[in-house]
Amino acid sequence: MARALPLPASRTGWRLRRGPNRDWPWALLFLGPNLLLFAVFVAYPVFSGLYLSFFDWKIVTPPVWVGLDNYLAFFRDPLTPKLAANSLLYVVGAAVPLVVVALASATLLNAVARGAYAWRAIYFLPLVTSPVAAAAVWKWLYARDQGLLNIGLSQLGVPRVDWLFNTTWAMPAVIVMTVWKLLPFNTILFLAGLQEIPRHLYDAAAVDGASRWQQFRHVTVPLITPTTFFVLLITLFGLLFGSFDIINVMTQGGPLDSTNVFIYDIYRNAFEYFRMGYASTQAYILFVLVFFLTLANWRLQKRWVHYE
DSSP: OOOOOOOOHHHHTOOOOOSSOSOHHHHHHHHHHHHHHHIIIIIHHHHHHHHHTTEEOOSSSOOEEOTTHHHHHHHHOTTHHHHHHHHHHHHHHHHHHHHHHHHHHHHHHHHOOTTHHHHHHHHTGGGGSOHHHHHHHHHHHTOTTTOHHHHHHHHTTOOOOOGGGOTTTHHHHHHHHHHHHHHHHHHHHHHHHHTTSOHHHHHHHHHTTOOHHHHIIIIIHHHTHHHHHHHHHHHHHHHHHSOHHHHHHHTTTOSTTTTOOHHHHHHHHHHTSOOHHHHHHHHHHHHHHHHHHHHHHHHHHHHHOOOO
């Protein structure tokens, strides 16, 4: 059989180029607007904030260079350990149910046959609700005298609880509201991951005599670990950086700083106390902590995440 000869460059639609690439103006034309927006609204604020962390700036007065004083003040601040403890309690207390309950609810929704779309629509309603509006409604539900939760407890003979003004119950109340708000999004991600698991694996497990729980434990859980890893990461980011609006509406960090976390204290130092340099320092320390937390998760994923 005769060997086919390669077609000339003109016949294949390709041209051999020599010399400098002349396509860079087109690349710059299409990428330029995005690069400009990134430089103005992301890169410049990031580096400006880092530069500002070495100054003492009250907004109305000229900035004064203080070097590392803001960083030293952060570690000497008596409020810092409380902020760290509150942030850890908030993240762990909300992240665990946001992963475990989301996986369980996604498994149930994936198994629903009749009325599946209606149930999913009802379940995902909190996702389309504004965080500020949702926090305002939950603040009313938690109200001591007219709150729906306390009215129900009083009907059962349980004393009323001042949920948002009690140092013991304020953080759990905020955590419950946060889980309610973020749970649908995590459920969507788990539901998408569950639908990618081949059905024949469950059929093979059923033929081998595996129960529903054994199928979930030995088939679903290992194959859903990539989605679990992704959900865990975005949940940590959302809790550390996206909790401001909920806490600002419900508790303003109180009572007695019992719900004050890093992201809210950054806002308070910057726009209430006008300590812009110190707030920038807090922001960058939080960034470093999240960076190393993410790096640790990437390292640990090799031990429990199974990619097909």
